Amino acid sequence: MRKIVLSTAVAVVAALSYAAPSQAGDCAENVYNQRSCFIKKVKSYDAYGNLVVRKVRICK
Structure with a gap:
């Protein structure tokens, strides 16, 4: 009985510690969503x- 309770507690702690970093938040989200543009010369x-x-302006 003690082993079952101990293993359950270890499993719960492991699951919560694994999920904690995903709740960090997105304070710098706009930095990654900025478009990078450059001018390309097209000869024809x-x-x-x-x-x-x-x-021609190329944006990614």
Whole structure:
């Protein structure tokens, strides 16, 4: 009987200590959700063979 109570207590403590870090909160959530953007130059040719350089903004 004592072993059952002891093993149950150990199991409950282990489960609570494992779940505790997941309740930490999300105070810095907006730092990770910011979009990182950069400008990419895209070179192409028009119908007359002239070089056309466009600047395209790429965001991830």
